[in-house]
Amino acid sequence: MYSITSFPQPYLTYLLKDEQSGAEAEIVPERGGILTRWRMDGPPGRAEHDGEEILYMDEERFLDPSLTxxxxxxxxxPICGNLPENTYSxxxxxxxxxxxxxxxxxxxxVVDQDTEGQASLTLMLESNAETLSVYPFEFTLLFSYxxxxRQLLFKQHITNRSEKPMPFSVGFHPYFHVEEAxxxxxxxxxPAHELYDHLSKTSAPFAGSLDWTAPEIDVAFKSLSAQEAVVTxxxxxxxxxLTYDEIFSTLVFWTVQGKPFFCLEPWTGPRNALIxxxxxxxxxxxxxLETQFALRVEALG
Incomplete structure (x- = not known):
């Protein structure tokens, strides 16, 4: 049995729940359509992880609408990453x-919700005067959670309502909770043998490990050999x-020393693709364009 409820604080929040497994997800449409929380019970015999948050959230920034x-x-x-001097022509x-x-x-x-066989919430964002001032294309985005x-499926339906081709990248920036130690x-x-370091702007071989002593890790994997990535x-x-359609051509891994998170981000294009x-x-x-990716959590056998 699945349910969708909502509550008003601090922003109007929709709670998606699988009553049988106890898995829950929270979505805040007015704060960028963001999925804020994902909870589930731990593996059998690991009761200390029951109700554990899979995602990290900086509550102070979340409560301040002036901050991302x-x-x-x-x-x-319509971009992933940043542009030089935040500009393009x-x-x-x-x-x-x-x-x-x-x-x-x-x-x-919110334009649709469904509890038949799953808990599903569909959100819409349309172009407006604010978006047209920085991105001169008419569009409609329909994203479903x-x-x-123990799975979250993310579906995207992107429509170009302009009279000209619309260039863009689309991606997601999941923050997964993990203690520094x-x-x-x-x-x-x-699924890659090479990475590109955004900080040093150099490429290097990847054999499954990263330099965890670095103050910041910000690397992109562009040549992917499969549509699945796993973090154990x-x-x-x-x-x-993490599973994803072929159109997601880039995975970015990011973390900062001293912060209890890592990010594994599916992007359709790399940084600066608009240029x-x-x-x-x-x-x-x-x-x-219709595409999707999914996140699933499995207990270690």
Whole structure:
């Protein structure tokens, strides 16, 4: 049995619940359509992990509407990452577009909810005067969150309502909770043999490990050999499995020393794609794009 309820504080929040498994997810439409929390019971025999938060959330930033949210699963559109000096040009005009775009900062509208076979909530964001001032394209975004047992499915339906091709990237920025002492014990199953370091702007071989002593890790995996990535946490006794459509061509791993999170982010294109054109989606006028990715948690056997 599945249910969807809502409560008003601090923002109007929708709670998706699988009554049988006890899994829960919370979504806040007005704060960028963000999924803020994902909870579930721990593996059998690990009662200390029952009701544990899978995601990290910086509550202070979340409560301040003037700040971007650091936590949950922010939506990235129409760019992933940042542009040089936060600017780009289109049709001879210069625009300012801040890091990760505007979708994570704007209010979304709930347009559908369903509890048949899953708990599903669909949100919509449409272009408006504010978006057109920084991104001159008319669009409609329909994003669905679907909770079922120990899995979250994220479906995207993107429509270009302009009379010209619409260039964009779309992605997600999940913050997964992990204590600092546990980070070096994480086992990374990322389907790539090379990484690009955003900080040093250099490429290096990847053999499954990262430099956990670094103050910050910010790397991109662009040449993916499969549509699944796994992070195993032996301390919590679970593995996190990320699956994604082929259009998600880039995975970004980010963490900061001293903060209890790591991010594993599926992007359709790398940083600066709006300028370089690398893996940039060009959606024809009137066309729509449908894509999805999923997160699943499994107990270690």
């Amino acid at each position: 949210v650091r936590g949950g699963i922010p939506i990235l559109f 289109h049709a001879g005009q210069r625009y300012t577009l801040k890091q990760h775009g505007f979708a994570r900062n704007l209010p979304w509208q 679907q909770l079922r047992d 546990v980070k070096p014990k994480l086992q990374l199953g990322i 946490d032996p301390v919590a006794g679970r593995r996190l499995i 370089t054109g690398e893996k940039l989606i060009q959606l024809p006028p009137g066309d729509s």
